[in-house]
Amino acid sequence: MGWNTHASGTNDPPEVRNWKIHLIALLASMSALAMGYDTAVIGGTMALNSFRDDFKLNERPQNQIDTIQGNIVSTFQAGCFFGALITFPFAERLGRRLTIFCASLVFLLGGTLMTAARGNMNLIIAGRAIAGLGIGSTSMCVPVYISETAPPSIRGRLVGIFEIASQGGGMLGFWINYATSQTIPDASLAQWTIPLALQLLPGVLLASGIFFCPESPRWLARKDRFDKAESVLCMIRNLPAEHDYIRQELGEIRAQVEQRSVMQMSRKQQFKKLFQKGTRNRMAVGMLLMFLQSFTGVNIITYYAPRIFETLGIAGTSTKLFSTGLYGCFKTLGMCTFTFFVVEKVGRRNGLLWGAALGCIPKLVCSAVRMHPVHAACTSSMSCMYVMLAGRARHVISTNRVQIGWTREARTADVDATMQLLARVTTLSR
Numbered sequence: 001m002g003w004n005t006h007a008s009g010t011n012d013p014p015e016v017r018n019w020k021i022h023l024i025a026l027l028a029s030m031s032a033l034a035m036g037y038d039t040a041v042i043g044g045t046m047a048l049n050s051f052r053d054d055f056k057l058n059e060r061p062q063n064q065i066d067t068i069q070g071n072i073v074s075t076f077q078a079g080c081f082f083g084a085l086i087t088f089p090f091a092e093r094l095g096r097r098l099t100i101f102c103a104s105l106v107f108l109l110g111g112t113l114m115t116a117a118r119g120n121m122n123l124i125i126a127g128r129a130i131a132g133l134g135i136g137s138t139s140m141c142v143p144v145y146i147s148e149t150a151p152p153s154i155r156g157r158l159v160g161i162f163e164i165a166s167q168g169g170g171m172l173g174f175w176i177n178y179a180t181s182q183t184i185p186d187a188s189l190a191q192w193t194i195p196l197a198l199q200l201l202p203g204v205l206l207a208s209g210i211f212f213c214p215e216s217p218r219w220l221a222r223k224d225r226f227d228k229a230e231s232v233l234c235m236i237r238n239l240p241a242e243h244d245y246i247r248q249e250l251g252e253i254r255a256q257v258e259q260r261s262v263m264q265m266s267r268k269q270q271f272k273k274l275f276q277k278g279t280r281n282r283m284a285v286g287m288l289l290m291f292l293q294s295f296t297g298v299n300i301i302t303y304y305a306p307r308i309f310e311t312l313g314i315a316g317t318s319t320k321l322f323s324t325g326l327y328g329c330f331k332t333l334g335m336c337t338f339t340f341f342v343v344e345k346v347g348r349r350n351g352l353l354w355g356a357a358l359g360c361i362p363k364l365v366c367s368a369v370r371m372h373p374v375h376a377a378c379t380s381s382m383s384c385m386y387v388m389l390a391g392r393a394r395h396v397i398s399t400n401r402v403q404i405g406w407t408r409e410a411r412t413a414d415v416d417a418t419m420q421l422l423a424r425v426t427t428l429s430r
Helices: 019-028 030-047 049-054 062-094 096-115 121-149 152-183 190-197 200-212 217-222 226-237 244-262 267-273 279-295 298-303 305-311 317-346 348-371 376-406 415-429
Strands: none
Touching (some): 019 030, 019 121, 019 152, 019 200, 019 226, 030 049, 030 096, 030 152, 030 200, 030 298, 030 305, 030 317, 062 096, 062 121, 096 121, 096 190, 096 200, 121 152, 152 317, 217 244, 279 298, 298 305, 305 317
């Protein structure tokens, strides 16, 4: 089951699975590339000798260094949390495209502050928080935008591009840290500024590329711009306006808009609807899924990978960074394999169950190594197994939590409740 496959049971003509819709998903997924890179690069950057010298971390005791690293990580997480939480009203008022553009500018501001810090830890922390606001906003808005523009037969595939870009960005972050540690002297500030500066590239691609993407036709219809919605549908579906498929999809969108106008609710009523029967169950499942996914500690492995591998017996900055690079490779390889060859065969639920079980193995390996130290060679071998298993378990969990949450929401009639639900669910995924 490869890239050219699509979901069965739909009446989508082959024209709708065109290069335009894939390009739209790819450009929008630059936000995920930025998210993955920014998440992965910081752990390795903090392990670089040039960074530790510039910020005088080598002069501090280890407990203070751990506290500083924790602050750098937590401020980014806090920014992501609030970014996802406050995006809903902006996405509804300004549209998906303009919201994504503004969020990309916020991310670029944060990335610029981090790159220009030069020994100022306050700028690093402030930049991480601001970048987190932008990343949190796009992590909620972009998958919704992709879902609203994608045809049903390949919606799961296109949303999967978002997560693949995230894992690919993480792999790049790991290996770029390793490359700079090998090619740039420790005495040069470029050793740590180059990895942080490169995070701006996907942000620039997102900010510029989103203007070549159309607005969501569903959002346009909700603003009574049906003529524009029709022209956008014709463009992204590669079909003429008189085609039956365009008429049917536009009719479904119109019916949703009319139902929404009849059931027009205030913000307070929309919030109350989240706790009504049916909606509250979906929200509870989604929030619990996202919370438990984060609570497994998969994000901690990414943030503190060099430090974790150090506790497993891997010494030396280059060796630790090389290990994080391998971890990133296994994550990305596993993600691509699972998305294109496995998920449609085993299903989302079974994938989550097996992924959760698989995720227990590397944690047990890590605990065993820490509690019962053995010969160095054996420790290194077990560490390598930990890298491989942790990476493969990570992709199974993350693939399913993205695809379950977002691929089914675009056709929901109650879009207001859906957007608020996704905003709250996304906050727990950060």
